[in-house]
Amino acid sequence: MQFLYPGVLWAIGLISVPIIIHLFNFRRVKKVYFSNTSFLHQVKRETKKRSQLKKLLVLAARILFIIFLVLAFAQPVTRSPDTTFKSLRKIYLDNSLSMSRQGLGGLSLLDEGVQIVEGLIASSESGLNYSLTTNDFRSDPARLLVGKELVERLTEVEYSRSFRTLEDVMNRWSSDDMSSSAEYFLISDFQESITGDFSALEKDSLSSIYLIKLSNELDGNIFVDSVYLDAVLGLSNDNKLNVAIRNIGEENRNDVLVKVFTDSIQFSTFTLDIPAQSVKNTSVNIGAFDQISGNYYIEIEDFSQSFDNKYYFTISEPKKIEVSMLYESQINKYLKAAFSNKEIFNLNTYALSNINYQEIQASDLIILDGLDRIPDWMDAGAVEGKSVLLIPGSQPSFASYQQLLQFSVAAASDTAVYTVSSKSLNSPWFSGIFSNLTEQISLPAVNNPLEVQGFYNVLLNTNAGKPFLVKSGGANFFLFTTPFTDASTDFHKHALFIPVLYKLAQSSANRTQNLAYSFDEKVVAIDAGLVREAALPKISNNERSFIPGVIRTADQVLLDIPEEITEPGFYTLTIDNDTVTQLAFNYNKAESNINSLSTSDLKSVISGIGNVQIFDVDNAEEFKRHFTEANEGVGLWKYALLLALIFLLIEMLLLRFS
Numbered sequence: 001m002q003f004l005y006p007g008v009l010w011a012i013g014l015i016s017v018p019i020i021i022h023l024f025n026f027r028r029v030k031k032v033y034f035s036n037t038s039f040l041h042q043v044k045r046e047t048k049k050r051s052q053l054k055k056l057l058v059l060a061a062r063i064l065f066i067i068f069l070v071l072a073f074a075q076p077v078t079r080s081p082d083t084t085f086k087s088l089r090k091i092y093l094d095n096s097l098s099m100s101r102q103g104l105g106g107l108s109l110l111d112e113g114v115q116i117v118e119g120l121i122a123s124s125e126s127g128l129n130y131s132l133t134t135n136d137f138r139s140d141p142a143r144l145l146v147g148k149e150l151v152e153r154l155t156e157v158e159y160s161r162s163f164r165t166l167e168d169v170m171n172r173w174s175s176d177d178m179s180s181s182a183e184y185f186l187i188s189d190f191q192e193s194i195t196g197d198f199s200a201l202e203k204d205s206l207s208s209i210y211l212i213k214l215s216n217e218l219d220g221n222i223f224v225d226s227v228y229l230d231a232v233l234g235l236s237n238d239n240k241l242n243v244a245i246r247n248i249g250e251e252n253r254n255d256v257l258v259k260v261f262t263d264s265i266q267f268s269t270f271t272l273d274i275p276a277q278s279v280k281n282t283s284v285n286i287g288a289f290d291q292i293s294g295n296y297y298i299e300i301e302d303f304s305q306s307f308d309n310k311y312y313f314t315i316s317e318p319k320k321i322e323v324s325m326l327y328e329s330q331i332n333k334y335l336k337a338a339f340s341n342k343e344i345f346n347l348n349t350y351a352l353s354n355i356n357y358q359e360i361q362a363s364d365l366i367i368l369d370g371l372d373r374i375p376d377w378m379d380a381g382a383v384e385g386k387s388v389l390l391i392p393g394s395q396p397s398f399a400s401y402q403q404l405l406q407f408s409v410a411a412a413s414d415t416a417v418y419t420v421s422s423k424s425l426n427s428p429w430f431s432g433i434f435s436n437l438t439e440q441i442s443l444p445a446v447n448n449p450l451e452v453q454g455f456y457n458v459l460l461n462t463n464a465g466k467p468f469l470v471k472s473g474g475a476n477f478f479l480f481t482t483p484f485t486d487a488s489t490d491f492h493k494h495a496l497f498i499p500v501l502y503k504l505a506q507s508s509a510n511r512t513q514n515l516a517y518s519f520d521e522k523v524v525a526i527d528a529g530l531v532r533e534a535a536l537p538k539i540s541n542n543e544r545s546f547i548p549g550v551i552r553t554a555d556q557v558l559l560d561i562p563e564e565i566t567e568p569g570f571y572t573l574t575i576d577n578d579t580v581t582q583l584a585f586n587y588n589k590a591e592s593n594i595n596s597l598s599t600s601d602l603k604s605v606i607s608g609i610g611n612v613q614i615f616d617v618d619n620a621e622e623f624k625r626h627f628t629e630a631n632e633g634v635g636l637w638k639y640a641l642l643l644a645l646i647f648l649l650i651e652m653l654l655l656r657f658s
Helices: 006-023 038-074 109-122 147-154 166-173 198-203 333-338 357-361 398-405 422-426 497-508 599-605 620-632 637-657
Strands: 076-078 088-093 129-133 182-188 208-214 222-229 240-247 253-262 265-274 278-285 294-300 310-315 321-327 345-351 365-371 387-392 408-410 417-419 445-447 451-453 456-461 467-472 477-480 523-527 537-540 550-552 556-560 569-575 578-586 612-617
Touching (some): 038 637, 088 109, 129 147, 222 294, 222 310, 240 253, 294 578, 310 569, 321 357, 321 497, 333 497, 365 497, 387 398, 387 497, 599 612
Parallel strands (some): 088 182, 182 208
Antiparallel strands (some): 253 294, 456 467, 467 477, 523 556, 550 556, 569 578
8 A cells, every 4th residue: 555645644643632632631620519428439430440441432533533534635545566657658649530529428539538638637646747649740759748738738739630540659659768768648539440550559568558448429420432533534415423422330321412512503412322331322414524624522411420521522624635647648537537626636647758756755646547567766665655546558567567566467368348346335445435335236347357466455346256446465556457448447437436536545645633632642643744844833722822842753743732731622733823723632531431449349459468558438537537546546545534534423422422
């Protein structure tokens, strides 16, 4: 047994007061005269022994009252003999967005965590130093605070867009030299998705580590899991926005209201039934290609959690596809007409005798129309990273074709006329082009197709199994097996012609957009042509501006996402006040997966770590009591005070009724 305030034990000396009173009777003696004292002598003999016993009992009651009263103020506790105390307490307070949930005590988990820290300070001995770490990692872990300073620091803690794993926190603490002499307190809801590896707790086996698990209401959340566009953007007036919404709860959610906004104007609303622990996919028609650019957000009606009810994203007008067409002597008018849409393509045409090599290098798609022989300068290295469409000439040089395509090409083996197979159009490569295909569809004829052999993929086949359009297995090189002449095929006059060429162009230029960025992605990648050399980009919203770090590569500019950007929403990337593009930021999806580890799960994963204790508490007072009993010992002052009152009552009864 030990005492929290041993100095009070000096007051035990007060027991001398009742002893002195017992030894010396300070009452004045009053003489009373009687005519006959024989009766008094008899009474004195009978009560002498009882009177002495009464005085001894009163003296004992007074002494014990004083002793137990002093012990109550000295606060005795029982402690384990191997209990050691540290002069430094390092506290991690999880202030991630999942801590905004309501706890069992009625407050948010973050507020309950703050109260736990305050209670830890109030119940601790003076002279202790503290270190506070939150998810922002902005404060120096070696900076020490006394109790009052820590209480003031707690008033500044706000929710953070960042989340930290156990490894992150332990590595942060181990960066200073005082960690080995500290007690660790980790206050969190311990989310399944981001808690991390508990083996990090074994790095410092000499320290005491306390995991304080905050209890919360039943887990459950609905959030936007992903948003993406159909691959063939711009080929129709029915461009689809695909949305996946996830329900991580244990209950089915019916009639969930979903709203879609563009530039703050609602243009679509619908309801969904989302089964428990599943993802519901749906799509929204967002209109024609030239009308869909703008700032969008999706809003879900979910009262269990509100921080992720909105998902922000932007759709930018795609850059035009650069197409270069090389021809022998006369350009193919059908090909030229196919790529004449100036809203989608920048078409440059060159005769072999007049080539602009610099513009060809800037092309996304290079079309070799009717060439009998591939130019000597054009090999796989010269067109690396680009797409090449080869339409054979009337007398092709198969050796030069093979050198570029990396598969063999030979003359036709027969003179039969074939038809493009309708089954080819069901290939995933044509997904999104055709709204409805029937068995009775009229398809182009193919006469004398070239023979191909080697590593390639067939995109369009004939009804006899002869390839009509093939793609190299090792590069983005395409080959039609017949020239675009009336004698060879009517494909160039068929309704299938434009969709197939548009699909080829789409696969040539990466028109897929990164619609939104998560805060954990760290960098934003944009086209290098949008940011000139030595330019100073600026990211801003309606309230603040931020200067990102810039890393330039051959074809991209990487911008660091400043940590000061904490609010999701739309931001504008500008250079010298000129708008470059719009950016959308959202919270990490891992934070939306708010399911937490249970106490039994925590005990299971730390079963082999001897220096870790778990506290599963509903409120700050409960933790304070549990922690005091488990680590500072069981307080005996209440029992001492109770005994003091009992002996005081005994004294009163002895004096009154005896």
